[in-house]
Amino acid sequence: MTSRPIRIGLQLQPQHADYAAIRRAVTEAEDLGVDIIFNWDHFYPLYGDPDGQHFECWTMLGAWAEQTTRVEIGALVSCNSYRNPELLADMARTVDHMSDGRLILGIGSGWFEKDYQQYGYEFGTAGGRLDQLAEDLPRIESRLERLNPAPTRHIPVLIGGGGEKKTLRMVARHANIWHSFSDLETFNRKQEILAAHCADAGRDPAEIERSVGTPDGDPADVGPKLVEAGASLFTVGVGGPDYDLTKLRRWLDWRESL
Template sequence: MSDNAIRIGVQVQPQQADYAAIRAAVGELEDLGVDIIFNWDHFFPLYGDPDGKHFECWTMLGAWAEQTSRVEIGALVTCNSYRNPELVADMARTVDHMSGGRLILGIGSGWFEKDYDEYGYEFGTAGSRLDQLAEDLPRIESRWDKLNPPPTRKIPVLIGGGGEKKTLRMVARHADIWHSFSDLDTFRRKSDILAAHCADAGRDPNEIERSVGTPDGDPAEVGPPLLEAGARLFTIGVGGPDYDLGKARRWLDWRASL
């Protein structure tokens, strides 16, 4: 990927929908030409009926690996708290092989307390969850070196979040992609902080792809300022029960017009 490549991602939120609708959306998005299709790692819906339909992240990624042939796939993001890091590494390596080298390991420290309470995980604090992620990322990387067969490629790591002291330091040390859940001004400021952490880590900040969620509005108006600020991956979120892909089409048309 060139430094100036613009990529379009879509997060197909696995909530409030039958799996047939999810499968159909994934197939249509690949045909439309998006670059990455994400899901998310939760156990209950985040929007709409809190007890509505919902499906698990990583079994779904295995299915997507077999269903698709071109797009990259991944979670935006995997919750580090829910699985042993050695297991996460093995799961990622397996889906990497199933997809022919198209997996992105998106990962974060977790935040949705209902998931923790209902499934029996210790919620802890935001700080303790971030500290655990910092401990676990090297274990994931180390396990990849030990697996037989190894991953098909250096699996790209996406870290989501904007914590300035802990999260962005982890991005500088471990991530190939940083996903920001913030507005334009905050994105600019945190990009500068990330660059400082990269300097401390002896790393070129331009090695890290900047990812953002797409704001509302005409892509021709809201896209260029984000592009100028360094964003290169633009991700649209779509939820069930009926997946409206109109916004994805508009962002694809904007990219094609550049």
């Protein structure tokens, strides 16, 4: 059971929509009381028409920093392969200031091969991309410490994924938030592995917030089981062209009922 407050996130997937629709959905979600608004870091839609409308992640986060006043913002997640780590740190610091300290730095090793092929990045192997992320995270941290002006706060790092040998070791060493893509049974097992990596790193696993996507079903039925397992951040994913926030409202209502 988590002792953290329950938070609700929204992943506004920047695909198949005009930007005006994205802007409206951001405003509506903040007005509804969501805690975090995420986008994602891809160059093409992940489902639907593979060549449909799509917008870039970090320029959008800069716009959200100015558009919003209360919610935290970030990518779920930013792809480490697409930007030099020092540059990514500087971008994160800049959006942190633009938002008055509301950025979450979500990061992962990347996986969507079309992005790599079309934009000229070397795809390599899954293991190689994870190794590169492990090398780059300390570079990001080091650059954040040297930037002038410094970030307004310690920018929370969110790492997504459940790889037991590499990803969860990085979570233990670097993350403030771990986002799991797994079902409840797997989530519980992965937490045991994460705890072992935290012990190796000399870190209390309770320092790391547990984040999950929202499963299908009534939040009153599925939410408590995940809370009992330790989850405290629940994120609803919504794609364009029309951003239907019905499911988000159900999860917000459940949070308010607690």
